[in-house]
Amino acid sequence: MEDYVGPTKIRPRANLLSYLLSSSSLLSTQDFSSPFLFKLKRKGKESKREEEGRGWEKGIRFASKSPLLLANLCEHHIEEQDCKMKNFEMTMLCCKDSTSVSEFGNSVIIGFTWFYLAMTRSGIHKLSIKVTFRTFPTRSRTPHLLPRSRLSPIGTVNRPRVRSVTWSRQAQKPNSPMAQVLAMKNNTSAALPTSFLTLTWGTSSDVLTSSITAGLLPTLPTTGLILVASFLFVLLLFRSDNLKKSKSVIELPPGPAPWPFLGNLPEIFFNRPAFRWILGLMKDMNTNIACVRLGNVHVVPVTCPEIAREFLKKQDAIFASRPLTMGTEYSSRGYLSIAVTPWGDQWKKMRRVVASEIMSPARLRWLHDKRTEEADNLVRYVYSQCKSSEEGAVVDVREVVRQYSGNVIRKMMFNKRYFGKGREDGGPGMEEVEHVDALFTVLSHVYAFCVSDYMPCLRWLDLNGHEKTMKKAIQIVNKYHDKVIGQRIKDWRIGLKKEPEDLLDVLISVKDSSGKPLLTTEEIKAQTADLIYAAVDNPSNAVEWALAEMLNEPDMLRKAVEEVDRVVGKDRLVQESDFLQLNYLKACAREAFRLHPIAPFNLPHVSSCDATVAGYFIPKGTHVLLSRIGLGRNPKVWDDPLKFRPERHMGSAEVDLLETELRFISFSTGRRGCMGAPLGTAMTVMLLARLLQGFNWSVPAGTSSIDLSESPNDLFLAKALLAQTKPRLAAHLYTPH
Numbered sequence: 001m002e003d004y005v006g007p008t009k010i011r012p013r014a015n016l017l018s019y020l021l022s023s024s025s026l027l028s029t030q031d032f033s034s035p036f037l038f039k040l041k042r043k044g045k046e047s048k049r050e051e052e053g054r055g056w057e058k059g060i061r062f063a064s065k066s067p068l069l070l071a072n073l074c075e076h077h078i079e080e081q082d083c084k085m086k087n088f089e090m091t092m093l094c095c096k097d098s099t100s101v102s103e104f105g106n107s108v109i110i111g112f113t114w115f116y117l118a119m120t121r122s123g124i125h126k127l128s129i130k131v132t133f134r135t136f137p138t139r140s141r142t143p144h145l146l147p148r149s150r151l152s153p154i155g156t157v158n159r160p161r162v163r164s165v166t167w168s169r170q171a172q173k174p175n176s177p178m179a180q181v182l183a184m185k186n187n188t189s190a191a192l193p194t195s196f197l198t199l200t201w202g203t204s205s206d207v208l209t210s211s212i213t214a215g216l217l218p219t220l221p222t223t224g225l226i227l228v229a230s231f232l233f234v235l236l237l238f239r240s241d242n243l244k245k246s247k248s249v250i251e252l253p254p255g256p257a258p259w260p261f262l263g264n265l266p267e268i269f270f271n272r273p274a275f276r277w278i279l280g281l282m283k284d285m286n287t288n289i290a291c292v293r294l295g296n297v298h299v300v301p302v303t304c305p306e307i308a309r310e311f312l313k314k315q316d317a318i319f320a321s322r323p324l325t326m327g328t329e330y331s332s333r334g335y336l337s338i339a340v341t342p343w344g345d346q347w348k349k350m351r352r353v354v355a356s357e358i359m360s361p362a363r364l365r366w367l368h369d370k371r372t373e374e375a376d377n378l379v380r381y382v383y384s385q386c387k388s389s390e391e392g393a394v395v396d397v398r399e400v401v402r403q404y405s406g407n408v409i410r411k412m413m414f415n416k417r418y419f420g421k422g423r424e425d426g427g428p429g430m431e432e433v434e435h436v437d438a439l440f441t442v443l444s445h446v447y448a449f450c451v452s453d454y455m456p457c458l459r460w461l462d463l464n465g466h467e468k469t470m471k472k473a474i475q476i477v478n479k480y481h482d483k484v485i486g487q488r489i490k491d492w493r494i495g496l497k498k499e500p501e502d503l504l505d506v507l508i509s510v511k512d513s514s515g516k517p518l519l520t521t522e523e524i525k526a527q528t529a530d531l532i533y534a535a536v537d538n539p540s541n542a543v544e545w546a547l548a549e550m551l552n553e554p555d556m557l558r559k560a561v562e563e564v565d566r567v568v569g570k571d572r573l574v575q576e577s578d579f580l581q582l583n584y585l586k587a588c589a590r591e592a593f594r595l596h597p598i599a600p601f602n603l604p605h606v607s608s609c610d611a612t613v614a615g616y617f618i619p620k621g622t623h624v625l626l627s628r629i630g631l632g633r634n635p636k637v638w639d640d641p642l643k644f645r646p647e648r649h650m651g652s653a654e655v656d657l658l659e660t661e662l663r664f665i666s667f668s669t670g671r672r673g674c675m676g677a678p679l680g681t682a683m684t685v686m687l688l689a690r691l692l693q694g695f696n697w698s699v700p701a702g703t704s705s706i707d708l709s710e711s712p713n714d715l716f717l718a719k720a721l722l723a724q725t726k727p728r729l730a731a732h733l734y735t736p737h
Contacts, residue, residue, distance in 0.1 A: 250617035253300055255291035256281060263293035265451055269463070273713050274449035275600035279303075279630060288630075289614055295454035297323075298622040301601065303630025305637060307614045308662040311605065311624055312670035315613065319605040320671045323623050325453040326467055327446040330474045336523045337530035340446065343608065350527060351675075353518065357506050358531065359675045364682075367503075368576065370411045375686050377417070378404045379573065379694045381426035383727055383734035386695070392726030394700050397547060399720070401540040403428045404687055406436040409535040413528060415502040419480045431480065438476035439536050444714060445470045446533075447604060477529060485525055504528060534676055538598045538667070539684040541716065545596035546588050546688060548706045548721050549644040551699055556646065557692075560585050564693045570729055574689040576682055582689060586655040587646035589684050593657065593666035595644055597628035597715060602668050629715070632664035657681045694734070698724045 258264050271277035278301050282290050288304035302308050311319050321343035322328065328340035335341040338350040357363065382400060386393040406428070407417050420431040428436070450466045452459035462468055485504065491497045492508050500506045507527060510518045519527070550557040567581045568574050579586070605624040612618065633641040638648070649655055657666050658677050667677035674680070691697070699705060700722055709718040727734065 250612055250615070252298065252619075253289045253291040253614075253616040254285055254287050255293070258293040261295075263295050263297075263454070265294050265454060268292075268294060268449050269451060273600075275629075279600070279627060282630070288634075289616065291616075294449070297454050298619055299625060300618060300622055301625045301627050301630070303627045303634055304614075305631060305634070305662045308626050308631060310613050311626070312662065312673075315611055316671045318609060318611050319607050319624055321606040321608055322672070323453070323604050323606050325447060326450055326459060327442075327448065327453075327470055330470050331442055331446055331533065332530065333522055333526040336526035338527065339530050339534060340603065342606070349518075350523070353507070353510055354527070354531075355675055357510055358503055359679065361678070363503075363506070364678060367412050370415070370502075371408055371682065371686070372575070374404065374407045374411050374417070375690055376573070377407065377426045378687070379690055379734050382691070382695060382725060384425035384427070386725045387727060387731075387734075390726075392696070392724055394722050395725045397721040397723055398540075398544055398717070399428075400691075401543050401687060402436050402440075402536070403432060405536045405540045405683065406432060406439070408683055409532050411502075413503045413532060414484050415504075416484075419484075434476060435480050436536065438473045439533060441469065441473035442477065443533055443537055445473070447601070478525075481528060481532075482525060485521075485528060489521060489524070503531065531676075534674070535679065535683065538593075538680055539687055541596070541598045542589055542592040542666075542684055543687045543691070544717060544721050546592035547691065547697065547723065548708060548717060549592070549595075550588065551697060551723060552705050552708070553644070556588070556644075557697065560588055561692050564689055568693060570693075573729075573733055574686065574693050576686065578689075579682070579685050580654065582685065583650065583655045584646060585689055585692070586657060586685055587649040589688055590649045590655060590657050590659075590666065591644055591646045593659075594632040594638070594664040595642070597632060597665060600629050600715060601625040601627055602665055603672070605672065626662070626665060628665045631662060634663075637663050657684065694727065694729055696726045696728045700724050 256264055256267065259266060267277060268274045278290070278292060281292075282288070282301060282303060289300060289302050289307050292299045292301070302311065322340050324335075324342065329335065331337075332340050335346065336350070338347060338354050341347045341350065378400070381403075382395060385395055410419075410432075411417055418429055418432060419435060420429045422429045422432070445466050448464070448466055451463045452461075452467070459467070488497070488504055489508055492505075497505065500509055504524075507519055507524045508517070512518045550560065563582060563584045564574065568578050574582075602625065605626075607618055607620055607622045607624065609620050610618070618624070632638070635641050658669075658681070659666055660669060662669065667674040667680055701724065706721065706723075707717075707719060710716070711718045
């Protein structure tokens with residue numbers, strides 16, 4: 001090989017590589033028995049002329065006994081300089097001698113482990129390395145690198161067949177982690193014979209190209225144990241303190257120390273449900289904003305209204321996107337609907353359709369009679385269960401409220417209550433029960449901290465089992481939806497339908513500027529399911545919790561019933577036009593939204609660029625989670641936050657279920673806010689009002705109070721609410737018109 005002479009003009013400390021060239025810690029060129037040679041070059045858009053020899057601050061060659069030298073220099077320099085090198089090409093040359101090649105393999109394993117550690121601890125988190133291994137004859141002259149005066153040997157260790165020289169920076173900090181590692185490495189190398197750490201490296205070819213880990217096969221069990229122990233030591237050392245940040249960069253929100261590569265996925269995986277671990281962590285850290293790294297994704301939970309408003313009001317445009325997850329891919333048919341689709345043209349298209357055609361005030365008034373019909377069916381169904389006995393009957397409130405929500409949205413969407421024959425008493429059939437159960441299963445897995453959402457390469461393993469569950473639930477939903485949608489589209493195309501009767505007809509009949517259908521069949525199916533998912537869970541959960549809390553507080557229940565009687569009377573049923581005057585009843589529903597939200601977190605918001613919020617750095621791609629529990633139960637915002645007390649919401653002349661200041665979340669706000677808030681409000685108030693007006697509710701016989709324990713895996717009541725029920729109105733009010 002030809003001599004290789006370094007540059008004569010170098011800008012001091014211009015970057016990492018110029019520092020390496022100017023450093024006095026490179027090896028002496030007299031040690032030609034060093035088993036390998038590095039060639040390190042920065043990837044970039046340098047001209048070919050520069051790559052061939054003029055841009056010397058961009059590249060370097062140097063010989064070394066151990067790659068630890070490179071890691072050591074990297075760590076020291078990047079701490080002090082603004083090094084922006086992200087990608088490297090490295091050529092390693094070793095003499096064509098089996099012992100030297102084996103020594104080279106042993107050193108590369110440890111050296112590259114520390115090289116990665118040094119770069120990551122110094123603030124470089126995206127590092128790609130291309131490695132080319134080349135061999136050259138033992139007697140070949142190793143290229144000269146720098147003048148001998150620029151080099152400084154520190155010590156020598158003799159070994160069989162290969163003369164070893166160990167080097168380190170003269171300015172090494174004595175107590176730094178890398179200095180301790182170097183000392184440990186040096187001592188270990190001196191104490192162990194060469195054969196003890198020998199790895200098998202193929203040397204039949206003059207040129208070997210491989211990745212960092214390819215081709216390293218231990219020949220002794222002891223070698224494998226040492227490599228495993230080294231790797232574990234790296235993990236523990238890396239985890240011992242947070243990543244070092246440049247002094248000029250704002251810090252991330254506080255959070256647990258992440259593992260390399262995995263982040264905090266092990267904690268999420270083994271501490272289920274994940275939301276309880278995250279909120280418990282924030283409580284222990286006494287912080288209103290945190291940062292949990294899952295794989296390469298920063299997840300930022302928030303429990304403070306002021307910070308939440310900064311995310312969704314002041315910087316709403318930055319945090320208007322959604323993440324890509326397994327659950328949302330299935331639920332939106334490949335991101336064709338509105339709720340979970342990332343920011344982009346598809347979301348804008350569907351938003352225009354939903355805002356102007358589906359959730360407009362005029363459309364909600366158009367659907368008024370369908371909602372009233374299902375409210376009438378609600379009281380008829382409950383009445384049919386308790387009319388046979390003077391003592392009434394025990395009613396499964398969870399089934400009643402969930403089926404009511406399902407009936408309302410099915411009626412508005414498909415103009416039908418039942419997929420099958422249904423029941424004469426107004427109750428659900430087998431098909432409706434299966435449909436609603438599948439809807440809740442999908443909703444519980446849309447954002448469930450699935451491992452593959454943060455490490456997509458592991459999706460095929462389905463470690464949490466979420467994908468299998470989601471597939472099954474989606475198949476059930478599609479089984480009922482697709483048949484109806486397909487037939488309806490056919491009816492419109494052949495002219496059997498010409499005027500819309502429900503929301504499905506509206507979606508099918510929307511035209512573009514040229515008069516053609518605006519939405520494809522898949523988009524219609526995706527948006528239909530999206531609207532049904534959004535309508536079925538929130539009202540039913542709030543009413544079940546509100547009634548459970550009120551049963552344990554008879555005075556509160558009596559007060560709400562008296563308000564309904566005063567406003568409506570007992571000669572007719574509650575109508576939507578009465579809602580304006582039912583402030584205490586709405587306060588009860590609002591308190592249920594605050595204390596018992598449907599989900600622990602709001603739908604995630606993804607940052608489209610780097611931002612600063614509450615004095616913390618929020619990187620691009622961060623998932624921001626507003627904690628419904630943390631906001632609604634924040635003791636700095638609410639007095640006695642765990643107490644169900646509707647009176648706290650009675651300060652204004654009119655009580656509104658929507659909380660615009662984000663002190664809790666009933667319906668989300670901001671650019672990605674819930675456009676169905678008016679519909680959700682109407683469904684919630686009607687459901688609670690009809691139940692309180694039509695029936696006397698009490699704790700079942702033999703039970704002193706309702707158990708208000710939360711389910712361990714979600715925020716529903718641990719046990720479905722069962723309550724004693726008796727009619728309190730004239731019989732003719734319960735029969736259909």
